[in-house]
């Protein structure tokens with residue numbers, strides 16, 4: 001199940017590879033050191049993985065293993081101290097200033113703005129045409145199941161609904177990459193499960209490339225086309241696992257043997273037997 005170089009790939013089976021599209025994200029040997037008061041702290045060591053366009057990659061690992069750091073490097077918010085970080089390719093050029101949407105653990109809505117106006121925020125900041133953006137914002141609110149809530153204020157919505165608004169906001173400027181940092185971490189368990197199903201649907205409908213950070217091993221397996229497993233102390237990338245589960249993914253796949261095998265494998269990689 002672990003991904004090893006070329007296993008099962010066209011090269012391994014002797015077929016030509018000329019049509020293989022270049023990855024949308026390419027990380028090789030990425031290293032990040034934080035420096036504080038003369039002390040150095042290795043937050044990420046040797047992160048190496050590729051992401052194809054349209055994948056939903058999950059990053060899982062214990063607190064402090066560098067998941068958010070990797071996301072911030074991809075978002076261009078932090079630099080890195082070694083290795084290669086490349087986003088985009090000839091077919092899909094990437095502009096970090098406009099092609100990223102972000103979703104955080106808290107919805108971070110502006111409480112004085114109506115829901116539609118909250119979703120519009122990135123479009124306003126980027127100066128996109130107002131009429132088209134409002135139409136797109138309405139469409140996205142419908143996509144996340146919030147048609148009819150356009151004129152409400154954030155306080156009138158539950159935590160799960162607010163998080164759906166933040167997902168719509170992350171998509172309004174039609175970014176090529178969506179980075180999600182523990183977006184469902186603050187939700188109750190049942191709402192979180194519902195949001196997992198919703199996110200799979202939104203991902204399939206929107207066709208976006210998504211990187212999703214979580215502490216939850218079951219969540220990572222349920223959502224991901226691939227799971228990247230990171231360990232802490234020392235912070236390092238332990239594995240990249242391709243998830244092959246029946247589609248569409250409904251909650252009952254959590255009872256499948258294959259789902260159990262993936263989660264057991266990740267628990268093992270994290271030293272939790």
Ligand SMILES: Nc1ncnc2c1ncn2[C@@H]1O[C@H](COP(=O)(O)OP(=O)(O)OP(=O)(O)O)[C@@H](O)[C@H]1O
Nearest residue numbers: 034035036041043062063064065066067068069070
């Ligand atoms: N700006 C910073 N300066 C110094 N150290 C930092 C900084 N940001 C993060 N760190 C340290 O780097 C390590 C990785 O942090 P990071 O936030 O990336 O981990 P994480 O896996 O996302 O954790 P969590 O799941 O708890 O959010 C941690 O030990 C953290 O204390």
